[in-house]
Amino acid sequence: MIRFENVGLRYGMGAEVLRDLSFQIAPRSFQFLTGPSGAGKSTLLRLLFLSLRPTRGLISIFDRDVATLPKSDLPALRRRIGVVFQDFRLLDHLTTFENVALPLRVLGREEATYRADVIELLKWVGLGDRVQALPPILSGGEKQRAAIARALIGQPEILLADEPTGNVDPPLAKRLLRLFVELNRLGTSVVIATHDIGLMNQFDARRLVLHEGRLSVYE
Numbered sequence: 001m002i003r004f005e006n007v008g009l010r011y012g013m014g015a016e017v018l019r020d021l022s023f024q025i026a027p028r029s030f031q032f033l034t035g036p037s038g039a040g041k042s043t044l045l046r047l048l049f050l051s052l053r054p055t056r057g058l059i060s061i062f063d064r065d066v067a068t069l070p071k072s073d074l075p076a077l078r079r080r081i082g083v084v085f086q087d088f089r090l091l092d093h094l095t096t097f098e099n100v101a102l103p104l105r106v107l108g109r110e111e112a113t114y115r116a117d118v119i120e121l122l123k124w125v126g127l128g129d130r131v132q133a134l135p136p137i138l139s140g141g142e143k144q145r146a147a148i149a150r151a152l153i154g155q156p157e158i159l160l161a162d163e164p165t166g167n168v169d170p171p172l173a174k175r176l177l178r179l180f181v182e183l184n185r186l187g188t189s190v191v192i193a194t195h196d197i198g199l200m201n202q203f204d205a206r207r208l209v210l211h212e213g214r215l216s217v218y219e
């Protein structure tokens with residue numbers, strides 16, 4: 001579903017941050033993306049989410065070559081990709097329910113058509129009792145789960161998560177990992193960028209390891 005061939009990326013006139021990346025992400029697959037700080041994990045996620053274009057090489061996402069993709073096709077393609085950002089990006093003046101429902105509201109859907117789905121998803125991530133809470137009173141772990149629910153509400157084919165366990169204690173990290181594994185069992189491809197070796201050791205999965213801009217894949 002996603003294919004990189006000899007992809008390189010540089011910011012402006014700087015040195016290449018990613019070099020000669022060639023790999024694929026298959027439908028229904030699960031992988032960790034790891035590597036030391038500054039190795040380029042967030043940059044690679046930005047390429048996967050189509051918020052950056054490569055400076056060389058080929059990226060094909062859902063069988064579309066990103067180099068020739070018209071800007072007008074981006075929103076529809078992005079809707080097939082769910083993203084959990086490191087800093088959550090929740091809107092503080094909207095309730096948990098409204099934050100999670102936002103992608104559907106933006107599409108012009110009526111609340112009556114999605115209300116039950118949002119509530120069910122919030123229960124699934126363990127936020128059934130925080131539906132009406134505003135983000136400033138949520139704990140770090142609750143915000144994390146709200147951001148995960150928002151990424152999932154549109155039923156994306158692939159979920160990208162940047163350090164999704166970065167702000168939570170080990171028991172909650174374990175619970176979040178179980179959530180991602182369950183999601184993957186239901187058919188979604190999952191990419192988790194993480195530094196957390198302990199987390200990766202809890203689940204036997206493919207590892208994409210970045211080191212100084214180069215990628216090694218351990219199946």
Ligand SMILES: Nc1ncnc2c1ncn2[C@@H]1O[C@H](COP(=O)(O)OP(=O)(O)OP(=O)(O)O)[C@@H](O)[C@H]1O
Pocket residue numbers: 011014017035036037038039040041042043044
């Ligand atoms: N917008 C930018 N402009 C210029 N350089 C950038 C930009 N974003 C990242 N970089 C550089 O690219 C390199 C890779 O950064 P990136 O954030 O992708 O790494 P990372 O592996 O995600 O790091 P961390 O784990 O600390 O988040 C770093 O040297 C960083 O300084």
